[in-house]
Amino acid sequence: MTPEDIQHEIRAIKQALQRAQFLLANERVDHLLSTSLSEQQRLEVHYLAAVTHRMAKQYDEAFRHIDVLLSLSPDYGRAYQELAYCHEAKGNGKEASSAFFKATHFNPALISSWKKLLSIYQRHNDVTAVQMATKQIAHLQSLPAPVLGAYDLMYEKQFAAAEQVCRQFLTKHKHHPEAMMLLAEIGMQLKVYSDAEFLLESCVELYPDNEKAALAYQNVLSKLGKFPEAVQVARQRLEHNPTSFSIKTSLAHALVGVGQLDEAITVYRDVLAENPDRPKVWVSLGHALKAKGDTPDAVSAYEKAIDYASDYGDAYWSLANTKTYKFSDALLAQMSEQLNSNAIKLEDKIHVCFALGKGLEDRGEASKAFNYYQQGNSLKRSTLQFDIARTEEALNAQQRAFSSEDFNKVEGCQAPDPIFIVGLPRAGSTLLEQILASHSKVDGTMELHDILGIASSLSHQKTPYPLNVNALDGETLEKLGARYIEQTRAYRQGAPLFIDKMPNNFIHIGLIKKILPNAKIIDARRNPMDCCFSGFKQLFGEGQEFSYSLSDIGRYYKAYEKLMDHWHAVLPGEILTVQHEEVLDDLEGQVRRILDFCGLDFEEACLAFHQTKRVIKTPSSEQVRQPIYKTGMGQWKPFEVYLSALKEALGK
Known part of the structure; x- marks a missing residue:
């Protein structure tokens, strides 16, 4: 089938669903799934299949398609929303709540899931969560429909479609701040950082009081490695809002970027003195201490993050990434327990997998270690849109572009x-x-x-x-x-x-x-x-x-x-x-x-x-603070039985 034929079939499925013609919709889904589809098309068809079976109250079939969806794309927000609807229909309240939360985590533009969460938070009298959900719903409802739609497309990784919708809106509503920030975010996702920087710089100039735009601008400067400029922006923001937690932490991050570690560490510690229950900030403090060479205090900061959030994967990985830390039996067991929890977030799961791999490798358990490394890599790769063939072509283009005469x-x-x-x-x-x-x-x-x-x-x-x-x-x-x-x-x-x-x-x-x-x-x-x-x-x-x-x-x-x-x-x-x-x-x-x-x-x-x-900010920081040693040589050999794909690619 041609791409046009496939899109025609997808539109036909959506029309059948609108008319409650579930049998017809299901027949067209089965037909499409039997044909050759791109990864994005397969995702969309399995999603429509899950919706069809849920609306037809065929929940077991819906769950089956959702399992396929999440195996293909474990950060697919709408798949979690469907999962939540199915659990809700089956009376599985706890599972539905968890799925609605994951839906909004991966796609913050899903108003329906936010409204469901708001009801759940209200039933549990969770005042802080109610305020957060209410604020997010109000923000989403305030957005023009095209901008909200473009956000939804972006979170589902349909970047080209999101960009097209956003640009069309901006042709009629020039300098709309939310649309400018969204287009910049799409540019960041597509790694067109210079365009994102220009958009956000313009947005900040046009709307100097827009704190969200200022934060986004500082973030893109940091992403581009323009840390001196990021420090300047943060200091300017802090003058107008000297008590802001987010501005202080963003200033500290930029200070680490330019190597001003003492001031950064002081800012982090001052913030944590007022807000100790901030695991992400404890990890950031740990990174600054590690870059300075103060590994014992860095380890303490990472462990403090785990004390406040035992499911915070980045803290475990940060310990492993010192390359010298040895996990205790208790921490290894705790990581395994977190990994088996249904509530664990995807990014935490990825971090824990890599940390468990390092912990078990240190103990000489190559088979178990490789299983965790493989799981972590597979999960991480499933969240990326990477094609090695495109990279190979980019490197070939460099060879075509330059000769000795140039x-x-x-x-x-x-x-x-x-x-x-x-x-x-x-x-x-x-x-x-x-x-x-x-x-x-x-x-x-x-x-x-x-x-x-x-x-x-x-x-x-x-x-x-x-x-x-x-x-x-x-x-x-x-x-x-x-x-x-x-x-x-x-x-x-x-x-x-x-x-x-x-x-x-x-x-x-x-x-x-x-x-x-x-x-x-x-x-x-x-x-x-x-x-x-x-x-x-x-x-x-x-x-x-x-x-x-x-x-x-x-x-x-x-x-x-x-x-x-x-x-x-x-x-x-x-x-x-x-x-x-x-x-x-x-x-x-x-x-x-x-x-x-x-x-x-x-x-x-x-x-x-x-x-x-x-200052050393790379994973090897502790290793190069020691005399020359050779223990890093041949570390692949205990894993050799699992590395045939690597050997084949290298021609070994």
């Missing part, structure tokens, strides 16, 4: 300041950063977003990025390089050179060498099985969407190798590949090699890198 040392900003450390996550880049940052002439910073931001700003032209880079004139290239140097200045401490450790910058080496021809580039490599399996075990805060499937991560590694081979071919001598295992075997030899490539004299401090005090 590079020279004359154009672009001539500043020699940046040292880019690139590669895959978990490849040893934090160790290289710590070694270099121990040198007196090098500032360590963090994983900076600025090159990604420049690439994004070039993506919406007539000729798309990266094919348009070589058409940029010398003046533009110089300005882009100077912009990068200026934007990153807030993260530096005054040394002549500084490190940008964003691993994904390997994709943009062509752009980097066009706008910053004197930049140094170091490619951090690690044994592919160790690197890929370590990535598979890691739950990333954001991005790295290729890492939640063994096949995807193997294919990504191969595409990375292929692109790096291309960069070496077109930029001979401009990139230094450093093999992690060689650093472990010959630290001084590799340190001298790295310093020589960067034009730096040898300093003993680089060998004693673990003694260097600095």
Whole structure:
């Protein structure tokens, strides 16, 4: 069937439901399910099947289709709403309440579910929950119908349709604040961050008293890694509302982003002194303490979060993500208990799975550990719209865009300041950063977003990025390089050179060498099985969407190798590949090699890198605060029987 035929059938099912023609609707559903459907189409048809059977009071069949829906998309809000209606019809009040709550959690635009929850909260005399639900219902009812509809589409991940509805509304109601914020949120979901930033900046200028717009603007600045600007916005907001809990915590988050950890920790502690029952803030405090190197206090903060919310998955994962914490029998049992609870939220379940995997791996229970890693990765991947083939094509486009004739040392900003450390996550880049940052002439910073931001700003032209880079004139290239140097200045401490450790910058080496021809580039490599399996075990805060499937991560590694081979071919001598295992075997030899490539004299401090005090925000922070050790090598081997998909993708 053509897509048009499928849409015609779907409309026919909806018409049959409106006429209570359940038998006809069910026949058309069965016919569609027997054909080849896209994932989105299959979701929609199973949803209509669940509605059909519920309205026909065939609840067992409805439950069956809902089970399929939630296996395909465990964060599908409308599926939970249907589940709640079915439980309600069957007299399962507790299960219905839980499902209505999950429906509003995943799709906050579902007014019907909010109204059901309001009735439940009123029956239980839960004053705080009643106020919250009443406020949300009033907000949703105040929205123009197209904006509410677009919100619903966005929460159900129909981003293109949501964007179309929103843009159509804005053509007739220019500068409508809710529509502008919604369009920005859609842009964030589609990773068109520069458009989202422009929309929210405009919204804040037009509506300076709109607190929701100001918070959204600050969030997009943080997402773009523009933490200095985020700090400025937060401080301005705090002047007008000095007692706001949300503004204080957002200021602390931005301060962590620029490395002002002492002030951030003070803000978090002041907030928690007034509001101790805030598990999310305890975890944020833990992250700041961990970045500072105060691991015992970080662990205490994470454990405090668990004391206040035993189902808060991020707290368990944060403990596991110190890489040095060992879970007690009691905590392992508590995590297992939470995982088996029907009330656990999806994101908490994902975090607990990864934490249990780490806890059991530490005990040598590879089989059980892998089951939890696999479950966590499968759940996480089901919430993403990631296609490895599209990523492979994007990396191939970089190879088509740049040849050796496209590079020279004359154009672009001539500043020699940046040292880019690139590669895959978990490849040893934090160790290289710590070694270099121990040198007196090098500032360590963090994983900076600025090159990604420049690439994004070039993506919406007539000729798309990266094919348009070589058409940029010398003046533009110089300005882009100077912009990068200026934007990153807030993260530096005054040394002549500084490190940008964003691993994904390997994709943009062509752009980097066009706008910053004197930049140094170091490619951090690690044994592919160790690197890929370590990535598979890691739950990333954001991005790295290729890492939640063994096949995807193997294919990504191969595409990375292929692109790096291309960069070496077109930029001979401009990139230094450093093999992690060689650093472990010959630290001084590799340190001298790295310093020589960067034009730096040898300093003993680089060998004693673990003694260097600095902000480190990556998962490896505790590992690089210790002397060199080799226990990370071969960690995949106890899991080898489960890694055939990875081996196949790597061609091993």
